[in-house]
Structure formats: C-alpha cells, structure tokens
Amino acid sequence: MKIEPSPSLPALVTPTPWEALKNFTDARIALGRAGVSLPTAAHLAFQLAHAQARDAVHLPFDALGIEASLRDLGLPTLRLHSQALERAMYLQRPNLGRRLDAASLQTLARWQNQPGTAKAFDVAFVLVDGLSPLAIHQNAVPLVSLMLQRLQADTTQTWTVAPLAVVAQGRVAIGDEVGAALRANCVVVLIGERPGLSSPDSMGLYLTWAPQVGTTDAARNCISNVRPAGFAVEAAAQTLHRLLSQARQGQRTGVGLKDDVDQQLVNTEVANPETNRPARWLLGATVPDGKR
Structure with a gap:
C-alpha cells in the first residue's frame, strides 16, 4: 500500500531559491534544509562523495594499461617510478614523489644511449598518477592523443616529441627530472589532482619550460580540472597547444607567460x-x- 503525504502537513525539506543553478555545476549548492539541518539525501550524497574521493586517492595505478594504450599512438614509452616505494610513503613523504628512483634513472640512461636517439626534443609528456590515478586512467590518453594530432597538424612550426613517460607515485616536480633527462625544451606533466567532493577524476596539466631539478612552481603554467564535467579534454588540448606555442616563442613559462586568448x-x-x-x-x- 502506498502512503501519500497529507496535504495539511508542511514539506519536510525547505528548498532554496537558486535551485535551478544546480543544472550548471557539480558544486554542492542549493542543498535545501530540513529544519536547521541538511536533508537526508544531501547528507548521504556528501558521504558518498567523500568515499569516492578517498577511493580515487588509493586506487591502484594501472601503469601497464596506460602504457599499452599509449603505444597505439605510435611513440615509444618509458615506465618509471618515484622514490616513494608505496602509497603510504607517497602520501607521508611528498619529497620522495618528486624524484625518480635508481631503476628509473637507469631506464632513462639506457634509452639515451641507444643508437639513433635524438639529441633533444621540443616537448615531453609525462603522465603521473598523483593524488588521483582515476583521473589519469580516464583522461590522460585522450588528451595526449589530441595533442599529438594538433602538433602534427601545426603548419606554423614542427614539433619533436620525446618518448611518453608514465610515472607511478609521482608529484608534479618529477616531470622536471624526466624532462631534463630526455633533453626536452618543455615538459608537460599530466597528473591526477587532489580529489574534491564532486571531482574525483580531475586531471591537471603543468607546463614547464627548460625543466631542471629544483624548478619552482613560479616557473609553471597550470591547466586544472580537466575532466568530462569540468574543462573538457578537447578544450584543454586547444589551450595547451596555444600555451606551448607561446612558451616556445617566448622561451619561458610560469609568471612570465600568460594566456593571451x-x-x-x-x-x-x-x-x-x-x-x-x-x-x-x-x-x-x-x-x-x-x-x-
């Protein structure tokens, strides 16, 4: 038997006047209230979002799967690892996530010593799990694919692209060491951002000209919130291509480079x-x- 609410009783949940704005954002707005508290549905949604954010941080990084997908793009790949041995160490020791381990340095050295290896590259792409492996699983390969298409179709200049690096347990700055080892003029780090309560799959892009160990964040440009419900991959690729071209022309990134669109x-x-x-x-x- 279905019990209908009595029309004489007041509604339990008081809506907010800006309810329609929820159609344009995933942000937690216009939740309404039940008395002086949150409605049960909003409270449960908050708990679910928090659990999804925690799961995104601790999701195992599928480096092998990412590497296999990248091979289809026609470029060699390098699988690397930071000095953080496992996830707990990575979360507690951020400094270890900024440097490559000994085995990864040997991998880069072996690649550099191969006959016919290019002396330098215009750009290197480094895919890093960061604080959300989920973001890299879902967004990184499509972004790299679009970027390679854009660079190849660029009629104003030619681009040489370094081997695609996949780094586990890494932070943003680890791209500096990879870029310097590959002798890349510019490095682009694709990294899983710290999950928010509505964005466990958000990816960040960090652009650094002349990468070297010890480079500060003031020398980087960032494109944030790359995901289907945020900054779309297609739009992010367009912006990144524009910034890469400007960085190459001005020989700089960071505070000295602003998007002029x-x-x-x-x-x-x-x-x-x-x-x-x-x-x-x-x-x-x-x-x-x-x-x-």
Whole structure:
C-alpha cells in the first residue's frame, strides 16, 4: 500500500531559491534544509562523495594499461617510478614523489644511449598518477592523443616529441627530472589532482619550460580540472597547444607567460534560470540579451 503525504502537513525539506543553478555545476549548492539541518539525501550524497574521493586517492595505478594504450599512438614509452616505494610513503613523504628512483634513472640512461636517439626534443609528456590515478586512467590518453594530432597538424612550426613517460607515485616536480633527462625544451606533466567532493577524476596539466631539478612552481603554467564535467579534454588540448606555442616563442613559462586568448566572453551560451532565455557569462556575471 502506498502512503501519500497529507496535504495539511508542511514539506519536510525547505528548498532554496537558486535551485535551478544546480543544472550548471557539480558544486554542492542549493542543498535545501530540513529544519536547521541538511536533508537526508544531501547528507548521504556528501558521504558518498567523500568515499569516492578517498577511493580515487588509493586506487591502484594501472601503469601497464596506460602504457599499452599509449603505444597505439605510435611513440615509444618509458615506465618509471618515484622514490616513494608505496602509497603510504607517497602520501607521508611528498619529497620522495618528486624524484625518480635508481631503476628509473637507469631506464632513462639506457634509452639515451641507444643508437639513433635524438639529441633533444621540443616537448615531453609525462603522465603521473598523483593524488588521483582515476583521473589519469580516464583522461590522460585522450588528451595526449589530441595533442599529438594538433602538433602534427601545426603548419606554423614542427614539433619533436620525446618518448611518453608514465610515472607511478609521482608529484608534479618529477616531470622536471624526466624532462631534463630526455633533453626536452618543455615538459608537460599530466597528473591526477587532489580529489574534491564532486571531482574525483580531475586531471591537471603543468607546463614547464627548460625543466631542471629544483624548478619552482613560479616557473609553471597550470591547466586544472580537466575532466568530462569540468574543462573538457578537447578544450584543454586547444589551450595547451596555444600555451606551448607561446612558451616556445617566448622561451619561458610560469609568471612570465600568460594566456593571451580573449576571455571576456565565453562563447558557450547557457540558459538564464530566471528568464529561461540564453545569456552569456562575463567574468561570472550575466550580460542581458539587449546589451550584447
């Protein structure tokens, strides 16, 4: 028997007036309230999101699977490891995640000594599990594939690409050591970002010109939140290609390199929840239809 709520009783959950904005973001907004507390559904969703974030951090990194997928792109691959022996050490000793272990250094040295190895490369891509192996599993190979297509199709300049490196238990700075060993002018680190409560699969891209051990974060450019529900892989590849070209032209990254694309208006139109009409977003504010 189905029990219908009595129309004479007040609703248990009080909604918020900006409920429609939930259609445009995964952020935890417009949760409503039940009395002075969160509704049960919102509380359970929070617990689930927290569990998913923890799972993303501790998910085993499928380096072999990533390496196999990268081979289909037509470039050699190198499987490397940081000095952090296992996950607990990686989380407790961030410094160990920034340097390669002895076996990885030997792998790089053997590759460099092979006959016919190029003396230098324009760019090296380094795929690192970081704090979310899930992000690399889902987003890294599609991003690299799109980037290789863009670099090959670039009619303004030619690009030489180093072997694709896959690093387990790594931090952002480990790309500096890999890039320097491969003699790459620029290194791009694809790394799993610290999971948020709505983004366990978020990947970050870190671009560094003239990578060397000891390079600080001030010398890097970052493209963050690369994932289907965030910054789409296609858009991230376009931005990364543009930044790579600018870095190559100016011989620098970091605070000396800013993306010069016009960000005043985002071309994608969204529905205005108040009028149900299209509106453009201008630095966080809507532009009325009649004033575009």
